[in-house]
Amino acid sequence: MKYSKQREQILEYIKSVTSHPTAEIVYTQLRKKIPNISLGTVYRNLDRLSEENNVVRIKFSGAKDRFDGNTNHHYHAVCIKCGEVTDIFIDYFSDIDKKVEKYISSKVISHNTIFNIVCSKCNK
Amino acid sequence: MKYSKQREQILEYIKSVTSHPTAEIVYTQLRKKIPNISLGTVYRNLDRLSEENNVVRIKFSGAKDRFDGNTNHHYHAVCIKCGEVTDIFIDYFSDIDKKVEKYISSKVISHNTIFNIVCSKCNK
DNA sequence: TATAGAAGTAGTAATTATTACTATTTTGAA
DNA sequence: TTCAAAATAGTAATAATTACTACTTCTATA
Numbered sequence: 690m691k692y693s694k695q696r697e698q699i700l701e702y703i704k705s706v707t708s709h710p711t712a713e714i715v716y717t718q719l720r721k722k723i724p725n726i727s728l729g730t731v732y733r734n735l736d737r738l739s740e741e742n743n744v745v746r747i748k749f750s751g752a753k754d755r756f757d758g759n760t761n762h763h764y765h766a767v768c769i770k771c772g773e774v775t776d777i778f779i780d781y782f783s784d785i786d787k788k789v790e791k792y793i794s795s796k797v798i799s800h801n802t803i804f805n806i807v808c809s810k811c812n813k
Numbered sequence: 814m815k816y817s818k819q820r821e822q823i824l825e826y827i828k829s830v831t832s833h834p835t836a837e838i839v840y841t842q843l844r845k846k847i848p849n850i851s852l853g854t855v856y857r858n859l860d861r862l863s864e865e866n867n868v869v870r871i872k873f874s875g876a877k878d879r880f881d882g883n884t885n886h887h888y889h890a891v892c893i894k895c896g897e898v899t900d901i902f903i904d905y906f907s908d909i910d911k912k913v914e915k916y917i918s919s920k921v922i923s924h925n926t927i928f929n930i931v932c933s934k935c936n937k
Numbered sequence: 938t939a940t941a942g943a944a945g946t947a948g949t950a951a952t953t954a955t956t957a958c959t960a961t962t963t964t965g966a967a
Numbered sequence: 968t969t970c971a972a973a974a975t976a977g978t979a980a981t982a983a984t985t986a987c988t989a990c991t992t993c994t995a996t997a
Contacts (some may be wrong), residue, residue, distance in 0.1 A: 727976045750872025795930050802926040806919050922956045
């Protein structure tokens, strides 16, 4: 993989925030520094960076993909009112994989869980 | 809600299978009975049926939505090789919601979990 | 039973998120 | 320095779904 200024800046931006931005948000933010960067470049690089586990792609059902610079395992919670995504730093629930494995008698590789919450702001 | 032959047939089909079909699969199947049914009608009715909890919409990350005629709570497992979706009839893990609730001190409404597996066919 | 108008449909166009394409530019090993 | 491989900008294409519109079907009521 050859160096590029665009990819460096994309990674730097993703690592600097905890807001789980979409590709489009990354694009509009980076245009402040690299005015003629293209949306395709952002998509392509986020793709490659997540392939190489430098960022995490969070696929939400029915919504744009979001990206997370924190590659340590954690869960995500999404507010059903405002859509904000919060990190949940708790251990991986390996016991539920075992339970399911027993049920289907096939290998369980992993699980993806999103918690639907009402965030403190929206609860007022 | 007014009766329609199309909606009746869509519901009947969904209730008769356990294959978790996509809207498009429902469409191609129903064309055998109602040759000029339109894809938009299938989408609209699956939408309404799931709004009214007569069917369950399963939103997979990065894949087409699938529909399930079984409205009793259960989990789903998807084979990472062939994409087949299997029902997992085990109790809802309410304890993990409580754990997360404690962590974020906001109300947890529910969680959505998909298990990534290798099905028995693909394991050979 | 006839009918009016609300709700539903078929067929098509539009939208949204993402990926693909292409001509040009950048990178880095020799 | 050079030059081919890899990356980019800008645009076109794709895929899933939703929206629109003219026509059809239901069904409550006269």
